[in-house]
Amino acid sequence: xxxxxxxxxxxxxxxxxxxxxxxxDVIFDVVATARSIELLEKPLAAxxxxxxxxxxxxxxxxxxxxxxxxxxxxxxxxxxxxxxxWHQRLNLWxxxxxxxxxxxxxxRALLERVxxxxxxxxxxxxxxxxSNVNVPGVRAYNRLGYTLCGADTRYYGAYMPGESxxxxxxxx
Numbered sequence: 001x002x003x004x005x006x007x008x009x010x011x012x013x014x015x016x017x018x019x020x021x022x023x024x025d026v027i028f029d030v031v032a033t034a035r036s037i038e039l040l041e042k043p044l045a046a047x048x049x050x051x052x053x054x055x056x057x058x059x060x061x062x063x064x065x066x067x068x069x070x071x072x073x074x075x076x077x078x079x080x081x082x083x084x085x086w087h088q089r090l091n092l093w094x095x096x097x098x099x100x101x102x103x104x105x106x107x108r109a110l111l112e113r114v115x116x117x118x119x120x121x122x123x124x125x126x127x128x129x130x131s132n133v134n135v136p137g138v139r140a141y142n143r144l145g146y147t148l149c150g151a152d153t154r155y156y157g158a159y160m161p162g163e164s165x166x167x168x169x170x171x172x
Contacts, residue, residue, distance in 0.1 A: 001106065003113045006067030012058060017094045021051040028132040029163040030151045035153050037151045039166065041135070050133050057094050064093040068113050076101040079110040083121045090118035090172075092128040107113035111144055124152065125171050131156070132164040146170045 003033070025047040028039040056062060067080035077097040081090050090115060097106045111126075116124050123147070128146070130137050146168040155165035 001070055001109060001161070003068050003070055003109050006069050006078070008058075008067075010035060011069055011075055011078075014067065015057060015078045015096075016054050018054060018075065018078060018098050019051075020054050020096050021099070022136050023049050024133065024137050026051065028164075028166065029086070030132055030153055032151060032153065036038075037148065039132070039138075039148065039151075048133070049168070050131075051097070054096070057096075058117075062093060064091075065135050066117060068110060070101070070106045070110055072101075077106040079111050079114050081114055081126075083123060085122070088122060088124040090114070090121070090123035091124045091128055091133045105138060108111075108144060114145070115170070115172055123172055124132055125169050127167065127169045129155075129165050129167050131160065132166055134166075138166065138168070140169075141168050144170070147152045 008136060022045070026041045026043050028043045031038045031040055057078070064080035064082045069075045070077035079095045080093045082093060083090050094109060115126055119148065127149070128141070147170070148166065149169040150167035152165040156163050
């Protein structure tokens, strides 16, 4: 497996072919008080499948400026970031791993490259946003040293009704 710079023209079709769906039988209830935020696991009556829109990666509003692919005779995963120098933050815009390659170290390798880039550009931390439905993703980020740093129960509005944004960060 090689982690290499994304070539937006050459890799676009392969990146857009990555299946983003995952299944979960729990979600996080975001419980916020005036001075605390807690994520409580809530079992679902039946497993649900969530699929993110892979087309958003190359949307005009996506401001990421660096990307990498995990290449093993084909793109197996993708990560992209944006550096915000004013507060020394590296935003992880997208991280997707093809289903057959999940839990095989691809995400870890991509995040190691992301974090190395963050150190190279002077970031003090990597920051990301995901949904309270993405319990498998949050668990993976936690295993890799990312911790809860915020939540917004209104962030998605009508775009993803009933979902809350969860923010995670890792110091570099």
